[in-house]
Amino acid sequence: MESGFYGSSIKCKLEESGIPNTHAIMERVVRWFESRSIFVIAYGTGCGAIEMPPTFTSRYDAERMGVVGVATPRQADLMILSGYLAYKTLRRVIRTYEQMQKPKYIISLGSCPINGGMYWDSYNTIKKLDDYIPIDVAVTGCMPRPEAIIEGFVLLQERIKNGEKAGWEKYDKNLKFYKENQRRVLGDHTDPSYETDWYNLGGGDI
């Protein structure tokens, strides 16, 4: 994570009181808090959407781990893509993902986002989702049970806690790669980008 990204005022106070290595402590604390409050936008692209309600409601109750659903991408930390993506869906998903505020994560459900699944020979479905947007955790199965989805949450929480490199950082760094792939399947008819479009500006990698 970048230095000074979080809680700079508290960090300053800690530094004034003479505690060494304040930055690392602050980062750890903030990361722990972050891992415990994940707001989810559940994008039901395919059949996996049916696994979302039991995951979030009383049967499996993802809220006990701090995972709560929200209505709009601008309030969400995590997007769950449940199932196959047609080109038409992919266009909307990219737009939704770019509207989310950083830090942001993606969990994909099922085998379709990984290798096409049963839609491997469809003329209208993408096969490798991680070519177009970065996936943090891919939960396999067709469809994964709510237990598997919760295990995906736990894995993501561990990664946030350990400060591992997240998908959105990859997306920022390799924007050219992602935008090229998006243009390859969607043509030049992509929606206006919410990220800085280095590809069109001719900037290349950051």
Added chain:
Amino acid sequence: MDLAAKLKKLSLTLEQKNNYLYKVVVKSEQLESLLLSFINEFDYITLDSINCRDDLEDGVFTITYCLQNRNRDHIVMIQTSIERENATLPTMHILWPQAEIMEREMHEMFGVNFPGHPSLIDFALEYWNDIPPMRRDFDTLEYVNKMNPFRGQRDDALDAKEEMKKRREAKKAAKLKAEQEAAAKEAQKVKTNTSEEVQR
């Protein structure tokens, strides 16, 4: 049947497929007037579906309109065939409003044109720039391999054939070992039994 008499007048035959399904084959020039008389004279108010079949060998599209009247006790299929090249059909969205979306889909999937149709824009596919995908001369696999190649092998992927061979040999060896052990055990058992008998 009143309908049969009318069709006989037009030198068409009402072919019965089973106890609720009837079929009429017409020429494409007759289609519009026949559909019009079906809804106006015989009260076939429901258009179930418009289906298209690509007969590549004959160079035609076979179009089927499925109609129901108020009694809902039978379906009449009106079948016609049109040229594949520059395929054009009269739009039926004025008679049956649901035809609008069916025709829109057919336009997208087969490239059939409907002059006078209010919304022949993209439906499920967006900005499609190849030939329509449900036509049989569209090579789906080639298109898929071009647009979406398969994910490659992992760097640490093992050769499946060799691994299976290794596993089989290991299994065989384990089985042989187990057999030998069992045989040795049995031999020892027999030995102890005989020694006990000797002791007695």
